[in-house]
Amino acid sequence: MHGKVYLVGAGPGDPELLTVRALYLLQQADAVVHDRLVSRAIMSCVNPEASLHDVGKVAACRAGMQDDINALLLSLSKTHQHVVRLKGGDPFVFGRGGEEQLYLHQHGVQVEVVPGITAAIGAAASLGIPLTHRGLASSMRVVTGHLRDNRGLELDWASLSDPSCTLVFYMAMANCGHIAQALIQHGRDADTPIALAQDATLKNQRWGLGTLQTLPQLAETFSPPALLIIGDVVRLHPDYPRPRAPAQDTRHVEPFGALT
Template identity: 80%
Template sequence: MHGKVYLVGAGPGDPELLTLRALYLLQHADAVVYDRLVSRAIMSCINPEATLYDVGKVAACKPSMQDDINDILLSLSRTHQRVIRLKGGDPFIFGRGGEEQLYLQQHGVRAEVVPGITAATGCAASLGIPLTHRGLASSVRFITGHLRDNQGLELNWASLSDPTCTLVFYMAMANCRHIAQALIQHGRSPHTPIALAQDATLKSQRWGLGTLQTLPQLAQTFSPPALLIIGQVVQLHPDYPQPTSNTQDALTPESSWALM
């Protein structure tokens, strides 16, 4: 008889942001298959008697790696009662949780999804940046910044030009220059405020503020993984220089960035 697999979101890193359900499962796990984005603080919450499997994926990993992870989960479900697939953020937001759920279902294994606070909301909250705000942003989009087959980002850039939509790019560090150029080319103001954040919600958190046209320069001072927030809401960060007139584009790119 198969055990049960739980696709658990570890949240953005701070263990206090785990859901109660996630914490309970970690404390009672028989086996845990985890990614590299899971913080050490979260790992310390795991049942010390559980068997751990590090399947940490990195950028440009081989496509076959996900197949290997699927096989590991299936195999463990045959030998353990409570198998945890632990992912940073939320399993269903750029976490490939849907693929793992489908694979397990196809092989007759029960899977339960335990949502987690995704990096975008965790990061924005830690920086005091609302992703939507009356008069500035009426919508928000979560976007992967990964290249596909080294052919460039396959995005509808024109659809991302709406200045009332906040954009949050995951895994975008290698492509910040391309992102900035494409957005400006398709209508976003070069003075659109941006924020970069690394290790969001953790004591090691580091962040920077700027504009679309200063993004490539700012990105050089960060290392992945980092999150990119683009939109007028970024100017609500307490350290963001305020415009000197009622025009949104009054922000000057030379003076509108800071590091912390």
């Protein structure tokens, strides 16, 4: 008889942004399989008697690591009743939760998915940047910036150049130069505002503002993982440079008809 596996989203880092369901499961778990990006503050919420399994997964993990994680979850489900697979953000947004769910279902294991606040939503909120805004952005797209099998970013750059769409790139730090160049080449304005956020929602979060043109230089001052937001909505950040109002002409002008 298998135990149950819970694919739980840990949110963007701040433990106060955990869902009530996620917190309850962490407190009741007897085994937790977690990634490196789950914050220490959130790990402190875990049942102290639970067995912890740090799979240390990052974007550039070694080949076959996901297979090892799948096998570990299956093995733990045979010996534990409540297995929590804890992922940063949301399990189904670049978290490979779909692959783990499929594998476990194929092996007869019951799975429950507990959504979390994904990094795009958490980072934008912490910076005061709305991802959609009337008159600036009518849609948003969440995009991977991670190379696939060293073949480059296989993206539809023409569609991503739509100025009415906010873009949020995950795992993009190593490819910011390529992203900026491709978007500009496909029609996105080089002066399109951008924001970078690192450790978003945490007390030590860092952020920076710029444009597509200055993105490569700004990215050099950040360490992965960081989130990249592109679009006119970034202008709504309180610190984004505002264009100066035109100088008022203070010269005295006689009202029309007053001349003789």
